[in-house]
Amino acid sequence: MSKWVKHNGIIRTQGLCGDFINFPSSTAQQTAEALEKLDGILTEARLQWKHLVAITIYIANISEENFEEMNGVYDKWVDPEGLPTRLCVEAKMGHGAGVKIRAEAL
Amino acid sequence: MSKWVKHNGIIRTQGLCGDFINFPSSTAQQTAEALEKLDGILTEARLQWKHLVAITIYIANISEENFEEMNGVYDKWVDPEGLPTRLCVEAKMGHGAGVKIRAEAL
């Protein structure tokens, strides 16, 4: 699987997740690890968080608690001066992943 | 959260929803309110419904009844001469939202 692609100045990535295979991990932890991967991709692409234009967050169990955990981590990463459009939905994922992320930056 | 972004002639928006916080609201009503927001974005961007190229509709409970309710509202908005690609899936969303929409226009 490709990590990200670039075309016409747009970076696309999806399927970013934390490590949920080796041990149970919280929504906060998996969100943090997925967003660290996104941060790495932005860096590779010589972009910053303010260049993020769209982010979709899939959570396996969107309880109020998990939703707040995710938001707490999310708010630390995004740039208030360049907030992306955002969508967050619950979705069960293969092999028990708790969080996955899709994003576009330009 | 940004409402929409434009790049290379493409308008992207996501997370559009109706008012589900203040009172219980039907799938039809939330769909109508979300599509009104999309209509406002298209207008701001000086586009028409025929310029919509992709729409994804997330429904919290995709019962046959809700699916038909959504379709009934949807069919009133879209332009038969320029129908977008469409995907509709069930997904639970934060704070009990019943309908959310993602769209691209150009």
Add this chain to the structure above:
Amino acid sequence: MSKWVKHNGIIRTQGLCGDFINFPSSTAQQTAEALEKLDGILTEARLQWKHLVAITIYIANISEENFEEMNGVYDKWVDPEGLPTRLCVEAKMGHGAGVKIRAEAL
């Protein structure tokens, strides 16, 4: 519903599915039929599988068995020299569809 649209060199399609209306059909079968449709779209657009940059697969029931079935079919279609970014999530869909696909190629 439009099958696909092209803009700035990007092909977008979504909602591709197998025939689940007329008879019960496995995840493998519906995946195969949806990917055949994607293959037809790529051909119409004069593109190849290596040009696929993003694919999202929605499965109505993402059990380990169904996930493996889907992967088995998927691996036969994609081009190892040009793998797309991928996201696979569980989502219930209208009228009992078992598999739906969204994709972008360029």
